[in-house]
Amino acid sequence: YFVALRFTCPDLAGDVPGVFQPDAHEIWQEGLRVTPVKLVRANAPERDVRRYILKNTRAPEHLDGDLSTAEVAAHRVADRLQAMLASRGADPVREAADYRIAHARTRMAGHLASLADGAGEATASTIDATVRVTVRHDDGRLAIDFSGSSPSSETTANLTCAATAAVVLTQLAAEVIEDTGLSQGILDSIDLALPEASCVNAAFPSAVSLGWRHIAPAVSSALARAVHRDPAFTAPPPLVVLFPEIGASPTSLPLVVSPGFRPMANTAGGDAASGRRRLISAEQTELDGVLSLLSREFEGGGISAEVAIRQSGIEGVIVPGAGHEPDIVQDAPLSRDRSNVLAFQQGARIRFVYPERREERP
Template sequence: MSNASGTSLIDLQIMWHRLIAVVEEQAQVLLRTAFSPIVRECGDLSAGVFDLKGRMLAQAVTGTPGHVNSMAESVKHFIAHFPIHTMKEGEAYITNDPWMGTGHLNDFVVTTPCFKDGKVVALFSCTSHLMDIGGIGFGPDATDVFMEGLYIPMLKLIDQGVVNETLMAMIRTNTRLPIDTEGDTYSLAGCNGVGCERLVEMMNEFGIDTLDELGDYICDRSREAVLAEIAKLPKGSWRNSMVVDGYDAPVTLAATLTISDAGIHVDFDGTSPASKFGINVPLSYTTAYTVFGLGCVVASQIPNNAGSLSPLTVSAPSGAILNAPKPAPVASRHVIGQMLPDVVFGCLRQIIPERVPAEGTSCLWNLNVRGQTRSGVGGNYGFSMAVTSNGGTGARFGKDGLSATAYPSGVRGTPVEIAETQTPLIFWRKELRPDSGGAGRTRGGLGQIIEVGSGVDAPFEILAAFDRIDHPPRGRDGGRDGEAGYVGLKSGQKMRGKGFQIVPSDDRLVVMTPGGAGIGDPRERAPENVRDDIESGLVSSDNAVAIYGRAG
């Protein structure tokens, strides 16, 4: 059986799988060579291969949806700035423009043209999170993007094999972590190079000179598969809204989801206006997490590429917090953007409740910590680290939620051993938070209790960017809400959920991450599940009696 051009469909399918393997190796190179622990230990990255039309043909399984799906748009901007016919072998391009990249300055995007026999055949692109890019730091306190750090326009990082040393000097000079930041930049360029080598090997093996036919096959088949899944759903529009903490005032996230023969469109009209603080979201990041949420429910078995993404579209009013224009501050865009799968799930549960979870913590509860050491020790100035932490996910229709799990971001939690090696901090507690999962027929996942103090006679800063403190995840169909989050000092002082604050050297930071919400009447929970929860220490005996009506 052959395609219209004569290429065997089996060969096309094998090449498609090979492309996915190529970009996975690309991602693994980035993972293993990165300097920042949030990339190396937690997988906060993305990698993908694109055709000359700017279509993403394959993405690595390793990576986060916020990076992958927004990076998919950034490649089109690279092509506009560096047209295909002008590209030369040995070039690589870079930006961290939030509106052309992945939503804030702390993510670098590097794109590299891949040459075969002297001609451009594809583009490899990758993204990773850099811990410090100058400015006031990785927190939500800035009032415009220029306060948030070094802003790199579309530039050549490498020009025909020669590194742009002027740019590298600017990058090193504008960060508190010059060693890490320089190393991460080279790591990005290096992984693209490996991708190029593997792609050329594959093309030689299969005797092809372009990706045109393969690209059309991938995109057409993927689009058809997603549309086939959408066709099984009822047509119409459904609405949902959710209130989250915001910075200085609550934020309403409102969505109208419309299903038609052409696909699924989500419109965020009715959402709160942009904030004056750095929790705003560029539209590319809004789109990234919205379509990821849709894909998880509607097309979870279909590979992520330009074809599978094309039937899923998003709009938000200009000036809304989900479509904040430059120069709005956007450093902590994840706090709002990662709530969007829950918002669209609220629409989808009205038609396919059995496939949609209850609300969860959603946004990462990263401990963004910073402090001083002797200036210039090891080439860096003090320490700065995002200790990735997570709460519970919402209950599923037939299963409990996941405890201390990052959904939708997908990043792993930072190992305590790594955090204590990289910083002078000591983690005194890091354990599941009993009774934090919302009760229900199926229970929400549990949050965590984390206690951390300074290991030296010096305070440290917490650049807080937490949510679900005033507005915890909401239960569904009689299920209870997840437990709200909490931030404070061990001495008893409650701290703000957002903003720079000091943890004294003789005190400790206490963070309790939220639990996911439950689904269904708790009295309908299976007795053996209640008993297992009590025996495992996930639910206290008192709560079991009061909420579930049984003591195990």
């Protein structure tokens, strides 16, 4: 058994602070790539490995704390696993794992059969690509073929094959996963055909940081149309990443700003793409002293929000969406000579608009 944890780093190398570089055209511009390494070996810390990683982030204290927290959490879970094996024995635990996988496989097969009625072919497009999918049901399995999708883009709007699989599972199997947990039994019921060097299986070293925002909604929409369901993902929300002027300090913790969400029927918040962040309070928005929340209100069925920059020396990037990029108002020019980094003056206002989600089911 392995204990696994996953978390997002606030910054890990790349051209600009944060996890988005909209102008990237290869993966090295987006972050640090490492092979699997050990931070702890035989209960002793591998300090050189940790120093190497922390030298490649603009937020070393933050990442150092995350790594320490992950290590403690992994040890806690491993201790519980060892205690379970000691008290119950290896065989019963293995049998329970096998049962869980078999139960997930059976549950997923029944769920896919309910999806398969009338399943067929569908397409969905973004400003960067077209996703084409064909869905066929055969003997308790679902064959999902993305042949005909656009080739890998020179922009960051690409998905890896693993990310595409995650979108497929979110769209088709969310309720099963919630009931059974994620296991090989879920995966065994789906056959994915992802053409190489396509937007759903990007050719190395294509950039991928905007794939989740641009291609994932298209994958979700195409699948939803093919099986006559509602899409789990919708167009990405407006997003700005702010940070202190590059080079002004050896450390820089990026601030991801998106102070609203798209209203949708029968939900309490954002969708699978935008709901990963909570709708933070005005107090939390203003806590670090960079922003003031001027307004947040319903407008024309959607939501609008406006913030003001309270400090000087703030830069940032606009993360492209689907035609709903935030509006920025300030007296001084925004443009800079360097890349896509914008220079914000104190008092600049940023307005976000989140249109109401409309039902897309045929």
